[in-house]
Amino acid sequence: xxxxxxxxxxxxxxxxxxxxxxxxxxxxxxxxxxxxTVDLSDGVPHxxxxxxxxxxxxxxxxxxxxxGIRLETLRSLRKELIEDFDWDTxxxxxxxxxxxxxxxxxxxxxxxxxxxxxxxxIENQTIHxxxxxxxxxxxxxxxxxxGWPGSFLEFxxxxxxxxxxxxxxxxxxxxxxxxxxxxxxxxxxxxxxxxNTLMTKVxxxxxxxxxxxxxxxxxxxxxxxxFNTSVRLVHLSFLPFVPxxxxxxxxxxxxxxxxxxxxxxxxxxxxxxxxxxxxxQATKPNTIGLALYDNPVGQLSWLAEKLIAWSDPRAGNPxxxxxxNEMLKTVALYYLTKSxxxxxxIYYSNPTGFMTNYTKAKTDAPLLFSAxxx
Numbered sequence: 587x588x589x590x591x592x593x594x595x596x597x598x599x600x601x602x603x604x605x606x607x608x609x610x611x612x613x614x615x616x617x618x619x620x621x622x623t624v625d626l627s628d629g630v631p632h633x634x635x636x637x638x639x640x641x642x643x644x645x646x647x648x649x650x651x652x653x654g655i656r657l658e659t660l661r662s663l664r665k666e667l668i669e670d671f672d673w674d675t676x677x678x679x680x681x682x683x684x685x686x687x688x689x690x691x692x693x694x695x696x697x698x699x700x701x702x703x704x705x706x707x708i709e710n711q712t713i714h715x716x717x718x719x720x721x722x723x724x725x726x727x728x729x730x731x732x733g734w735p736g737s738f739l740e741f742x743x744x745x746x747x748x749x750x751x752x753x754x755x756x757x758x759x760x761x762x763x764x765x766x767x768x769x770x771x772x773x774x775x776x777x778x779x780x781x782n783t784l785m786t787k788v789x790x791x792x793x794x795x796x797x798x799x800x801x802x803x804x805x806x807x808x809x810x811x812x813f814n815t816s817v818r819l820v821h822l823s824f825l826p827f828v829p830x831x832x833x834x835x836x837x838x839x840x841x842x843x844x845x846x847x848x849x850x851x852x853x854x855x856x857x858x859x860x861x862x863x864x865x866x867q868a869t870k871p872n873t874i875g876l877a878l879y880d881n882p883v884g885q886l887s888w889l890a891e892k893l894i895a896w897s898d899p900r901a902g903n904p905x906x907x908x909x910x911n912e913m914l915k916t917v918a919l920y921y922l923t924k925s926x927x928x929x930x931x932i933y934y935s936n937p938t939g940f941m942t943n944y945t946k947a948k949t950d951a952p953l954l955f956s957a958x959x960x
Contacts, residue, residue: 617787619705619706620706622705624680624703626673626922626923633921636881667917680739682701683699683745702717708780711766711780716738716754722750725751727752727785727793729796730754731803732759732799737762739916742756770934772935774805778809782816796809796819796821798823799823799824801932811946811947822953822956826940828940845957871927874930879926885920885926886914889913890913896960
């Protein structure tokens with residue numbers, strides 16, 4: 587992930603975002619703010635046992651390799667989950683992360699800092715989030731919003747790069763990971779309202795910036811459109827709007843750049859052969875959610891196919907950073923937190939999809955967008 591690579595000037599926005607936090611550090615009783623430790627080890631033996639007892643086709647000659655996840659890929663992921671994947675090691679990293687190297691005589695020592703996890707009760711919802719405070723007194727509060735099939739995991743590699751200039755807040759969307767499942771009518775606007783409360787009232791940041799990708803971009807745009815006195819800058823790597831059709835582009839005389847043309851082709855391919863999951867989750871989330879609720883190999887198939895299809899085509903192989911261990915870690919988090927079924931409800935609860943927030947924002951705050959090939 588490279589969400590900030592194209593906007594180095596973001597770190598100089600102290601005039602837009604006043605970083606004067608009244609940081610409560612887990613002591614605000616009005617929101618039942620509590621420190622939180624990731625501890626899911628008790629569920630691992632059951633996950634591995636189910637994966638071991640799950641049968642797969644011995645002969646996949648009838649399977650079209652372009653019709654979803656490849657059988658050999660799923661076999662490999664299942665084998666690695668059973669034989670190689672170490673959740674306890676990954677869990678330790680989720681409670682602390684590598685900060686850097688200290689050079690000693692004839693020895694390099696990897697140093698760690700603790701990841702500060704919390705939960706808070708807002709509008710009868712339990713919200714899990716990471717809050718990493720910068721030592722820089724002029725640091726900008728920045729809330730990072732993930733999507734599906736993502737999680738707070740995807741932002742952890744950014745912490746070291748951003749910690750000197752930002753106070754980092756990484757919440758789990760309602761229904762994801764350790765955040766409680768919301769009512770089925772819960773929209774991204776509801777999440778934005780809740781996250782604004784988290785930033786301004788729970789953590790005491792009167793002004794802040796927001797970043798979003800996938801459904802997180804919808805949340806970030808809703809923050810931008812509805813809380814213009816608090817949200818003073820938004821950066822998206824996914825636009826939550828339907829792009830212009832070919833006929834509209836031609837009618838307007840708009841010519842696409844090579845990158846835009848590539849992305850347009852990806853969007854057209856998704857619309858014709860890649861959106862079956864979207865329709866299932868938007869119309870019948872119970873069916874897929876309950877079918878895969880206690881099925882780790884089923885979740886591997888459903889989630890890994892998306893992770894591979896929507897990323898670097900080299901995914902799973904060097905030099906791609908999306909290796910099998912990263913996929914297994916993501917799927918294990920969904921499975922062990924029992925959040926798969928509630929996570930897919932975000933599609934059902936927002937029936938207009940990524941047009942939900944298609945309103946002109948009344949704000950003078952900058953809106954930034956970065957486009958990447960994958």
